[in-house]
Amino acid sequence: MSQLDYATLRAAALEARQRAYAPYSRFSVGAAVLSASGRIFLGGNIENAAYPMTICAERVALFSAYAADEREIVALAVVTPTSDVASPCGACRQVIAELAPQAMILLLNLEGAERIVTPRDLLPFGFGPQQLAELG
Ligand code: THU
Numbered sequence: 001m002s003q004l005d006y007a008t009l010r011a012a013a014l015e016a017r018q019r020a021y022a023p024y025s026r027f028s029v030g031a032a033v034l035s036a037s038g039r040i041f042l043g044g045n046i047e048n049a050a051y052p053m054t055i056c057a058e059r060v061a062l063f064s065a066y067a068a069d070e071r072e073i074v075a076l077a078v079v080t081p082t083s084d085v086a087s088p089c090g091a092c093r094q095v096i097a098e099l100a101p102q103a104m105i106l107l108l109n110l111e112g113a114e115r116i117v118t119p120r121d122l123l124p125f126g127f128g129p130q131q132l133a134e135l136g
Contacts (some may be wrong), residue, residue: 001034001104003078005114008034009012009032009040009075010032010092010108013030013032013078013079013108014030015030015047015136016032016042016044016057016072016079017122018030020057021044021045021046022044022049023050026056028044029044029057029078029080029081030044030078030079031043031056031057031058031078031079032043032076033064033065033103033109034074034075034108035072035101036072037072039065039082041070042064043057043060043062043063043064044057045060056079056088057078057091058076058092058096061076062100072102073100074104075105075106076103077105077108081099081110082109085113085114085115085127087117088105088122093126094123095124097120097122098129100119101119102119103118104118
């Protein structure tokens with residue numbers, strides 16, 4: 001990923017954060033996905049008065065890319081309003097492992113902290129399609 005892509009993706013994640021619907025936690029998260037075709041998909045977390053129905057920004061962005069028939073995900077940037085970068089929740093790690101296994105994951109905060117990790121860093125020894133395939 002080029003420096004330009006990086007800057008664009010960071011800006012997109014910040015924009016996505018503005019679209020979060022987080023009236024309950026007031027913890028707005030932004031995510032941006034870059035696909036191999038060069039398109040960028042945004043996602044903010046979307047909460048619900050029935051709290052468990054909430055969906056994280058990462059999954060909104062990834063599902064949006066898949067809904068647009070993009071299957072090759074190059075990078076996923078996530079920005080959180082935390083003092084250091086935050087790391088995706090367990091459910092998002094599971095989804096990232098399957099939908100964006102080759103992606104570069106950029107974890108960002110609002111103050112310029114950043115950390116780059118892989119899906120494998122986030123979910124070593126995870127359950128995946130290969131286990132289901134064993135059934136034949
Ligand atoms: N959240 C995300 O969107 N992504 C994360 O990586 C961590 C948590 C959301 C879920 C919920 O709306 C709020 O942040 C507080 O947990």
